[in-house]
Amino acid sequence: MKFITPYAVFIIPIVVAIIVQAIKFVLYSIKHGWDLKYLFTHGHMPSAHTAFATSLVISIGYYEGVHTGTFAIAVALAFLILDDATRLRMTLGDQGRYLNMLVGQLNLNEDQYPRLKERMGHKISEVVVGGIIGLILTSIFIKLLS
Numbered sequence: 001m002k003f004i005t006p007y008a009v010f011i012i013p014i015v016v017a018i019i020v021q022a023i024k025f026v027l028y029s030i031k032h033g034w035d036l037k038y039l040f041t042h043g044h045m046p047s048a049h050t051a052f053a054t055s056l057v058i059s060i061g062y063y064e065g066v067h068t069g070t071f072a073i074a075v076a077l078a079f080l081i082l083d084d085a086t087r088l089r090m091t092l093g094d095q096g097r098y099l100n101m102l103v104g105q106l107n108l109n110e111d112q113y114p115r116l117k118e119r120m121g122h123k124i125s126e127v128v129v130g131g132i133i134g135l136i137l138t139s140i141f142i143k144l145l146s
Helices: 005-032 036-040 048-064 069-105 124-145
Strands: none
Touching: 005 036, 005 048, 005 124, 048 069, 048 124, 069 124
16 A cells, blocks of 8 residues: 555545546436446536545645645635536536527527537536545545555
C-alpha cells in the first residue's frame, strides 16, 4: 500500500468516480433494463462528477493541507463542476425540450431535425447524493491508506 500513498491524492478521486459511475449504471439499468451503453450515461442518480469533485477537495485537503493554493483551486473547480452539473446542463436540457416541442408542433421532418436530449444535467438530489457518496468513499480510502 505504501506505493499508492504518494499518488493517493490523484488515485482516490478517480476510483471514487469509477465506483459512483458503476452505482449509477446499476441503478439506471434496474430502472431501464440492462444495456452496456448505460455505463457511460450522464445525469441521473448519483452524480459521478460531484463525487469526483468532492473526493478531490477532500483528498487535497487531507494530503496537502487546507491552507494551500492547490486546495483553493480544488474548491473553485468543485464549485464550477457543481454549477455545470445542476444549472448549466439543466438549462441545455430545457432548451432541448422546447426545441423538440417546436419541431413537433410545426410538423417538421424528424430526419432533418432529430430529437435533442432533454435530460442533460442533474437534479439537486442527485448532486447531494453524489457528494455524500464521494465524501464517504474518500474517507474510507484515506483511512485504509493511513
